[in-house]
Amino acid sequence: MRKRGREEDKDNDEEENRRVVYKTQSLKEKCLYCGLEFGTYLHCESHIIMAHQNSCTACDKVFPSEHILYLHIDEVHNPILELKRKSRGVKTFRCFVETCDAQFHNHYERRLHLIQKHKYPHDYPFVQITTTGI
Numbered sequence: 001m002r003k004r005g006r007e008e009d010k011d012n013d014e015e016e017n018r019r020v021v022y023k024t025q026s027l028k029e030k031c032l033y034c035g036l037e038f039g040t041y042l043h044c045e046s047h048i049i050m051a052h053q054n055s056c057t058a059c060d061k062v063f064p065s066e067h068i069l070y071l072h073i074d075e076v077h078n079p080i081l082e083l084k085r086k087s088r089g090v091k092t093f094r095c096f097v098e099t100c101d102a103q104f105h106n107h108y109e110r111r112l113h114l115i116q117k118h119k120y121p122h123d124y125p126f127v128q129i130t131t132t133g134i
């Protein structure tokens, strides 16, 4: 007998599971990129790394989306942007939201924008996500 650790839908699930080995509706962690669902966060995370691997060719770090990977490359591995940022104060930090055109001078400005405009949680790993990835 499978132990699911869930109370709701229990009776229905057990009936179904005899025929359907992998019943996606009863799982709870959802991949943000393709909508697939997983029983645990760890499964979901390893799926994201495997299926949506956006890894940096320069440092092998893995990022949650292609857009974030591009931001990482610009912010960490682009010496021209780095120079522009330092010498001319150019806004080289882009918003995490792909459809948003906002640009910023630094992590701090971007963090404020993401919290205020896009309702990101305060404890989101704002700096980590584009520097060390997931």
Ligand SMILES: [Zn+2]
Pocket (backbone or CB within 6 Å): 031, 032, 033, 034, 035, 036, 047, 048, 051, 052
């Ligand atoms: Zn996925």
Ligand SMILES: [Zn+2]
Pocket (backbone or CB within 6 Å): 056, 057, 058, 059, 060, 061, 072, 073, 076, 077
């Ligand atoms: Zn890198």
Ligand SMILES: [Zn+2]
Pocket (backbone or CB within 6 Å): 095, 096, 097, 100, 101, 102, 113, 114, 117, 118
């Ligand atoms: Zn934005």
